[in-house]
Amino acid sequence: MQDRGNDALLLETRGLTKVFGELKACNEVDLKIAPGEIHALLGENGAGKSTLVKMLFGVLDPTEGGIYWKGEPVRIGSPGEARRHGIGMVFQHFSLFEALTASENIALVFDEKTPISQIAERARAVSVEYGLPLDPHAMVGDLSVGERQRIEIIRCLLQKPDLIILDEPTSVLTPQEANRMFDTLERLKAEGTSILYISHRLDEVKRLCDTATVLRHGKVVAHCDPRQETATTLANLMVGSDVEAVKRQASAATPGPPLIEISNLERPPATPFSIPLRGIDLTVRGGELLGIAGVAGNGQGEFFEAVSGEWRQERADTIRLNGRNCGHKNISDRRMVGAAFVPEERLGHGAAPALPLSDNLLLSRHTTDRRAMVGPLGFVRMGAVKEATQRIIREMDVRKSGEDPEAAALSGGNLQKFLIGRELDREPMVLVVDQPTWGVDAGAAARIRKALIDLARAGSAVLVISQDLDELFEISDAIAVMHDGRLSSPLPIAEASFEKIGLLMGGAEPGHQAHAHAEAHANTEGSHEPGAPI
Amino acid sequence: MDVNMLQNILLTIATASTPLLLAAIGELVVERSGVLNLGVEGMMVIGAVCGFAGAFITGSPWIGALAGILAGVLLSLLFGFLALSLATNQVATGLSLTLLGIGLSGMIGEDFVGRAGIRLPRLDLPVLSDLPLVGKLLFGQDPLFYVSIALTAAVMWFLFKTRTGLTLRSIGDNHKSAHALGINVLLYRYLAVMFGGACAGLAGAHLSLVYTPQWVENMTAGRGWIALALVVFASWRPWRVIGGAYLFGAVTIGQIHAQALGIPIPSQLMSALPYLATIVVLVLISRDRRLTVINTPASLAQPFVPDR
Amino acid sequence: MRLELIKRPQKSALYSAISPLLALVLTLLAGFLIFSLLGKPPVAALHAYFIEPLSEAWQLHELAIKAAPLIMIAVGLSVCYRSNNWNIGAEGQFIIGGITGSLVPILFPQFQTLFTLPVMLLLGFIGGAAMGAIPALLKTRFNTNEILTSLMLVYVAQLFLDWLARGRFRDPGGNNFPGSIRFPESARLGEIFPSHGSAHWGIVLAILSAIIVWFMMRFLMKGFEVKVLGGSPRAGRFGGFSSTKMVFFAFLLSGGLAGLAGIAEVAGAIGQLRETISPGYGFAAIIVAFLGRLNPLGAIAAGFVLALTYLGGEAAQMSLGVSEKVARVFQGLLLFFVLGCDTLIHYRIKFIFGEAGKPATAKG
CATH class of the missing domain: 3.40.50.300 (P-loop containing nucleotide triphosphate hydrolases)
Known part of the structure; x- marks a missing residue:
C-alpha cells in the first residue's frame, strides 16, 4: 500500500469510476468527507449519485479509482465489509422484507450471536432516544413508507456507524416528518457522525448541509458550500444550463364543464x-x-x-x-x-x-x-x-x-x-x-x-x-x-x-x-x- | 377389523407417505429461498434408480440410500447451474430436469428391471417393537420414516429459530434487498437447491428400497409433482407438509385396499384418485387469493442476477 | 471460479439466431461423451442416431409421422408459453383429443362419408381444448397453479384411456386384446405419397397450423395481445387486454392443437384407439417449443429434430444395441442446453477466477 489518503478526512475517493457497458456512470469522482459534517451529494436523476454510493457501500465494484477510509486505502467488497468499517446506508427504495417483522429485518444485519429479543430491545431504545417511533414486532408489509424508513434508519444507527449515507430520504416524508428527521441528523452530527446526504431538493440541502459535491453526467462539476450558493446557482450547476422555470398562466377565466x-x-x-x-x-x-x-x-x-x-x-x-x-x-x-x-x-x-x-x-x-x-x-x-x-x-x-x-x-x-x-x-x-x-x-x-x-x-x-x-x-x-x-x-x-x-x-x-x-x-x-x- | 390389521394399514400409510414428505420438505426449503424447482419428479426418479443400483451392486441398502441422495444432489446442481448461475427461466429449467431425470433413469435402470431388490431393514427393538397397538407404529418402521419426521422438525427449527433460516426466508421474500444488505443470495440458493435435491433423491431411494424394493421404469408415477403440490397445500409451512403427505398416503393406500376388496369401481378410476385429490386440494387451498399472496415467498421463481 | 452475467444493452441478434444451433452442437458433444461412457463407438453411434434415419425415402416418411404431432402440439405451446401460461399437460390433451375424435368411428361405425374425418378432427380439437379448459378455469376462477393441475390431468387422461381401451371401447372381435376396432377407411387420415412411404396428411396439418398461428402472432392484434400480456401483464391490462381471457385463449388453443394432434395420430399413424397412443409426444413437444424459440415456424424445424431423436433411438438400438432410452436423455439434454444458450441472448458471460475479482476471460 504505497499511497495514503488524507488522515484528516473520514472518507475520500480518488478518480472513482464505474463503467456499465459503454456508459460511464461515474467518471473519476473525487469526494472528501470530513468527520462530523453533513455532506450533500447533488445531481440530477442519472447523474451517477446512486452508483457512487453503491460503490461506497460495497454493493458495486468500482471499475477504477480508490476509496480511502480514515486515510487508509480500502477495498469494500460487500455491504458487510462497509458496515464493519463503520459505513451505514439508508436506501431510497428500502432494503426491507415485507414478510418479516421490524426486528427480524434489523436482526439480518447482525451476526448470529445477538439474540433477536436483545436486538428488538436495543432498537426500541434507539427509537426512543432519537425520536423515531417504532414497533419492533410489526410486519413491515403493513407499515407506511415513513415507518419503513424509520426501520432503515434505526437498523443503520444500531451499528453505530461513523458515516451514514442517506439516499433521497425526504422523498417519502411530509414536510413536517422531514423536519423531525433533520433534527435527528443534526443530533447525529453533534455526536460526531458524518452524513452523506443525497438529494435534489435544494432548499433542504442549503438548510442542512455543510459542504456539497455536485455531479453531472457522472462527473464532479463542483465542490461548494451550499450556504454560499442560491438555489438557482445550485440548480444551474446540476443541470449545466439555465433551466426555464415553467410559468403558470392564469387559470381560465370561466371554468369549463x-x-x-x-x-x-x-x-x-x-x-x-x-x-x-x-x-x-x-x-x-x-x-x-x-x-x-x-x-x-x-x-x-x-x-x-x-x-x-x-x-x-x-x-x-x-x-x-x-x-x-x-x-x-x-x-x-x-x-x-x-x-x-x-x-x-x-x-x-x-x-x-x-x-x-x-x-x-x-x-x-x-x-x-x-x-x-x-x-x-x-x-x-x-x-x-x-x-x-x-x-x-x-x-x-x-x-x-x-x-x-x-x-x-x-x-x-x-x-x-x-x-x-x-x-x-x-x-x-x-x-x-x-x-x-x-x-x-x-x-x-x-x-x-x-x-x-x-x-x-x-x-x-x-x-x-x-x-x-x-x-x-x-x-x-x-x-x-x-x-x-x-x-x-x-x-x-x-x-x-x-x-x-x-x-x-x-x-x-x-x-x-x-x-x-x-x-x-x-x-x-x-x-x-x-x-x-x- | 382387528387392531393388528388397523396397525398394519397405518404402517402402510406411513410407508406411502414418507417419500412424499421427504420430497416435499426438501422442496419447501428450496421454495422458501425463492427458487421453484419443478424437477422434483426427475430428481426423485434418479434417486430411485441410483438407490436401487447402489444397493444391488454393493449389497448394502444403506449405500443405496446414499447413492440416491448423491444422485439427487448432482441433478439439482445441474438445475442450480442453469437457474441460478445462468438465470434461466425456472419453470422451463425444472421441467427439463424432470424430462432429463426420467430419461437418464430409464437408461441407467435398463439392466436392473426385474431384478430382486434389497429392502432397508425395519427398526426392530426388543420389547418396544412388539408392544401391542403402537409397537410397530412407533418402533418398528423403516429408518427413513424416522428420518423424514426428524427432518421436518429440523427444518421447522432451522427456518424459524435460527438466524441462517431467517436469512433464507428473507432471500425468498426479496432477493434484491437481501443482496443490498450483502447477503450472498446465490450461495444460499445453491445450498437450498442441493438440500432439495438430496431430499428428493432420498425420497426416490425410499421407493426402490422400502416401498416396493425393485426398479420399475417411471416408478415415481407423479409423486414428485404431488410433493410440489403439497408444498403449496402446506402454505410453505413445514408442519402442514406432514398433514398433507399423510393425507395423500391415506388416499393412495385407501384406493389400493378398495381395489383389493373388489369394490366394483374400475381400477383405473381408483388409481386416478390421488391425482384428482391433488387437484381438489390445490383448488381448495388456492381459492383465497389474499392468503396465497401472504403465504407465497414473494420472489418465488424470479430469476436473480446480482449486479456488481 | 465463478461466473458473472452482464446484461447486454440490447438483445443480441446473433445469439437469438444461433442459440438453438449452439444447443444442438452441445447436445451432440454430450452424446459423444455418453456413448463413450457406455462403451460404444461414439462416432458410429452418433451416425446411427442422426444420419442413418435420414438415408432413405421411407425413413423420411417415418420422420414426418413422428414430427407431425410434435409440431402441432409445440405450435400451441409456443403461444401458451409466450403468454406466460404454463400448460405442461399437452400429453393429456393429446390423449383426450384422440379419444373424442375416435368417438365417431367407434360409436357410429356406419357413419362413413366425406364428412367423417373432418368431424373427427373437429371433435379431437374440441376434446383437447375442453381438457385444456380445466386448468384454465381452475387458474382463473380459483387461482390454482396451472402447472400442477395440467400435469395431474395427464395421469387422469392416461388412466381414462386405459379404461376405455380395455373396457367400453374394446373391440369385441379382438381376442380380448385391448384396443378399439380398426377404423374404416373413411375415418383414416390418408397417406400423402403411398408409393414412397407411409407419411399421412398429419404433417401437412401440422405445418399449416404452424403457418396460421405464426401469421396470427406476427400480424394480428391477438398475437400482439399474447406478447404484451405474456411479457408484462400489468402493461397488458393497461392496454385494455384481459388476462383471464388470455388464460383461456392460451389453454384452448394449445389444448385444441394437442387434441388435433391426438386424433391425427390415432386416425393417421395408428388406425385404432389403443391403451397408449403417445410415446410422450406431449412432453417432448415442450422441448420442441423451446428449441423453436417459442416461434411457430421455429417449431417446424425443431419438431423434425426431436422426431429424429425418436427414430435415431430405434435405429441405434437395432444397429449397435444402444438402449433406445438414450433418446430421452438426448431430449432432456437438448432442452437444458437450449435454455442455457438462451442466456447468451440477454447477457454476456464473464468468468472470474480467484478471489480478486479480476476478469480473466470474457466470452460472448
Missing part, C-alpha cells in the same frame, strides 16, 4: 399490503389542472387504477368522465369517451419493456385509433402505427438510439416524454397522470409540465398525482391531498401553502388520523409466522 366527476369512490384493499380507498369525492372541470399530493403508499396507485378502469366500480355513476358514466367501463372504453392515462411505473405498466416503441404506441391506442391502426380480422396496420410513433417522437423531442428501439432501452426522461406524448397526440378531454416527472431529468421534466399546462389551458381536465410538492405548486390550479385512502377537498393554489399541504399529508385534517393508523398496525402482529422468539 365538469369532466372528471368522482362520487363516493370506495375500494377494498386489493392485496394484503395495499390501501383501501374511502369515500373519495372529486370534480375537475375543463381548463383545470388539479394536483393530488401525498406521501407514497397512501392509495395513489389504487386511486389511479380506479379512475383508469383497470379496476372497475360497482356503480356506473361513481366515476363520470367527459360527462359519461364510466364506473362499469374498462380502460379501453374509458379511453373511447376521451380519457387518457399515464401511470407511475413506466416500464411494466405504462409500457411493455421488451417491445419497441411502435408496439407500445399500439398498446394504449388500438381501440381509440382502431380505424387507422387495425384492419379486418385484427390485422395491425404497422405503417400507420410507425408513422404515429415518429410523429410523437418528433413532437416531444424523444432522444433514442435506433429507428424503433425497445422501451427499456430509453432513458427514464425520454420514455416518459414518449408516454405522455402518446396520450397528448389524441388530444384527450381528460388526462390522468401519476408521478409525471419521477426520475426524469430537469429538461424533460420542464417540457412535460409545460405540455400538461398547455393541455389544461386548451380546455381539458388534467389530474396530476405527484409526491413532488414543488412540482404541484408550479403547475396546479388547486391541490388536494391523499392520505390513508382518503382525499381532502382541493385547496385553490392561492390559498395553499407548503405548511397547509404538509399537515394534510400527515393526516392532520379531522378524520385523517395518522397515528391511529400506525397503532392499528401495531396490533396486527401474531397473524403471521410465529418466527421470532421474542
Whole structure:
C-alpha cells in the first residue's frame, strides 16, 4: 500500500469510476468527507449519485479509482465489509422484507450471536432516544413508507456507524416528518457522525448541509458550500444550463364543464399490503389542472387504477368522465369517451419493456385509433402505427438510439416524454397522470409540465398525482391531498401553502388520523409466522 | 377389523407417505429461498434408480440410500447451474430436469428391471417393537420414516429459530434487498437447491428400497409433482407438509385396499384418485387469493442476477 | 471460479439466431461423451442416431409421422408459453383429443362419408381444448397453479384411456386384446405419397397450423395481445387486454392443437384407439417449443429434430444395441442446453477466477 489518503478526512475517493457497458456512470469522482459534517451529494436523476454510493457501500465494484477510509486505502467488497468499517446506508427504495417483522429485518444485519429479543430491545431504545417511533414486532408489509424508513434508519444507527449515507430520504416524508428527521441528523452530527446526504431538493440541502459535491453526467462539476450558493446557482450547476422555470398562466377565466366527476369512490384493499380507498369525492372541470399530493403508499396507485378502469366500480355513476358514466367501463372504453392515462411505473405498466416503441404506441391506442391502426380480422396496420410513433417522437423531442428501439432501452426522461406524448397526440378531454416527472431529468421534466399546462389551458381536465410538492405548486390550479385512502377537498393554489399541504399529508385534517393508523398496525402482529422468539 | 390389521394399514400409510414428505420438505426449503424447482419428479426418479443400483451392486441398502441422495444432489446442481448461475427461466429449467431425470433413469435402470431388490431393514427393538397397538407404529418402521419426521422438525427449527433460516426466508421474500444488505443470495440458493435435491433423491431411494424394493421404469408415477403440490397445500409451512403427505398416503393406500376388496369401481378410476385429490386440494387451498399472496415467498421463481 | 452475467444493452441478434444451433452442437458433444461412457463407438453411434434415419425415402416418411404431432402440439405451446401460461399437460390433451375424435368411428361405425374425418378432427380439437379448459378455469376462477393441475390431468387422461381401451371401447372381435376396432377407411387420415412411404396428411396439418398461428402472432392484434400480456401483464391490462381471457385463449388453443394432434395420430399413424397412443409426444413437444424459440415456424424445424431423436433411438438400438432410452436423455439434454444458450441472448458471460475479482476471460 504505497499511497495514503488524507488522515484528516473520514472518507475520500480518488478518480472513482464505474463503467456499465459503454456508459460511464461515474467518471473519476473525487469526494472528501470530513468527520462530523453533513455532506450533500447533488445531481440530477442519472447523474451517477446512486452508483457512487453503491460503490461506497460495497454493493458495486468500482471499475477504477480508490476509496480511502480514515486515510487508509480500502477495498469494500460487500455491504458487510462497509458496515464493519463503520459505513451505514439508508436506501431510497428500502432494503426491507415485507414478510418479516421490524426486528427480524434489523436482526439480518447482525451476526448470529445477538439474540433477536436483545436486538428488538436495543432498537426500541434507539427509537426512543432519537425520536423515531417504532414497533419492533410489526410486519413491515403493513407499515407506511415513513415507518419503513424509520426501520432503515434505526437498523443503520444500531451499528453505530461513523458515516451514514442517506439516499433521497425526504422523498417519502411530509414536510413536517422531514423536519423531525433533520433534527435527528443534526443530533447525529453533534455526536460526531458524518452524513452523506443525497438529494435534489435544494432548499433542504442549503438548510442542512455543510459542504456539497455536485455531479453531472457522472462527473464532479463542483465542490461548494451550499450556504454560499442560491438555489438557482445550485440548480444551474446540476443541470449545466439555465433551466426555464415553467410559468403558470392564469387559470381560465370561466371554468369549463365538469369532466372528471368522482362520487363516493370506495375500494377494498386489493392485496394484503395495499390501501383501501374511502369515500373519495372529486370534480375537475375543463381548463383545470388539479394536483393530488401525498406521501407514497397512501392509495395513489389504487386511486389511479380506479379512475383508469383497470379496476372497475360497482356503480356506473361513481366515476363520470367527459360527462359519461364510466364506473362499469374498462380502460379501453374509458379511453373511447376521451380519457387518457399515464401511470407511475413506466416500464411494466405504462409500457411493455421488451417491445419497441411502435408496439407500445399500439398498446394504449388500438381501440381509440382502431380505424387507422387495425384492419379486418385484427390485422395491425404497422405503417400507420410507425408513422404515429415518429410523429410523437418528433413532437416531444424523444432522444433514442435506433429507428424503433425497445422501451427499456430509453432513458427514464425520454420514455416518459414518449408516454405522455402518446396520450397528448389524441388530444384527450381528460388526462390522468401519476408521478409525471419521477426520475426524469430537469429538461424533460420542464417540457412535460409545460405540455400538461398547455393541455389544461386548451380546455381539458388534467389530474396530476405527484409526491413532488414543488412540482404541484408550479403547475396546479388547486391541490388536494391523499392520505390513508382518503382525499381532502382541493385547496385553490392561492390559498395553499407548503405548511397547509404538509399537515394534510400527515393526516392532520379531522378524520385523517395518522397515528391511529400506525397503532392499528401495531396490533396486527401474531397473524403471521410465529418466527421470532421474542 | 382387528387392531393388528388397523396397525398394519397405518404402517402402510406411513410407508406411502414418507417419500412424499421427504420430497416435499426438501422442496419447501428450496421454495422458501425463492427458487421453484419443478424437477422434483426427475430428481426423485434418479434417486430411485441410483438407490436401487447402489444397493444391488454393493449389497448394502444403506449405500443405496446414499447413492440416491448423491444422485439427487448432482441433478439439482445441474438445475442450480442453469437457474441460478445462468438465470434461466425456472419453470422451463425444472421441467427439463424432470424430462432429463426420467430419461437418464430409464437408461441407467435398463439392466436392473426385474431384478430382486434389497429392502432397508425395519427398526426392530426388543420389547418396544412388539408392544401391542403402537409397537410397530412407533418402533418398528423403516429408518427413513424416522428420518423424514426428524427432518421436518429440523427444518421447522432451522427456518424459524435460527438466524441462517431467517436469512433464507428473507432471500425468498426479496432477493434484491437481501443482496443490498450483502447477503450472498446465490450461495444460499445453491445450498437450498442441493438440500432439495438430496431430499428428493432420498425420497426416490425410499421407493426402490422400502416401498416396493425393485426398479420399475417411471416408478415415481407423479409423486414428485404431488410433493410440489403439497408444498403449496402446506402454505410453505413445514408442519402442514406432514398433514398433507399423510393425507395423500391415506388416499393412495385407501384406493389400493378398495381395489383389493373388489369394490366394483374400475381400477383405473381408483388409481386416478390421488391425482384428482391433488387437484381438489390445490383448488381448495388456492381459492383465497389474499392468503396465497401472504403465504407465497414473494420472489418465488424470479430469476436473480446480482449486479456488481 | 465463478461466473458473472452482464446484461447486454440490447438483445443480441446473433445469439437469438444461433442459440438453438449452439444447443444442438452441445447436445451432440454430450452424446459423444455418453456413448463413450457406455462403451460404444461414439462416432458410429452418433451416425446411427442422426444420419442413418435420414438415408432413405421411407425413413423420411417415418420422420414426418413422428414430427407431425410434435409440431402441432409445440405450435400451441409456443403461444401458451409466450403468454406466460404454463400448460405442461399437452400429453393429456393429446390423449383426450384422440379419444373424442375416435368417438365417431367407434360409436357410429356406419357413419362413413366425406364428412367423417373432418368431424373427427373437429371433435379431437374440441376434446383437447375442453381438457385444456380445466386448468384454465381452475387458474382463473380459483387461482390454482396451472402447472400442477395440467400435469395431474395427464395421469387422469392416461388412466381414462386405459379404461376405455380395455373396457367400453374394446373391440369385441379382438381376442380380448385391448384396443378399439380398426377404423374404416373413411375415418383414416390418408397417406400423402403411398408409393414412397407411409407419411399421412398429419404433417401437412401440422405445418399449416404452424403457418396460421405464426401469421396470427406476427400480424394480428391477438398475437400482439399474447406478447404484451405474456411479457408484462400489468402493461397488458393497461392496454385494455384481459388476462383471464388470455388464460383461456392460451389453454384452448394449445389444448385444441394437442387434441388435433391426438386424433391425427390415432386416425393417421395408428388406425385404432389403443391403451397408449403417445410415446410422450406431449412432453417432448415442450422441448420442441423451446428449441423453436417459442416461434411457430421455429417449431417446424425443431419438431423434425426431436422426431429424429425418436427414430435415431430405434435405429441405434437395432444397429449397435444402444438402449433406445438414450433418446430421452438426448431430449432432456437438448432442452437444458437450449435454455442455457438462451442466456447468451440477454447477457454476456464473464468468468472470474480467484478471489480478486479480476476478469480473466470474457466470452460472448
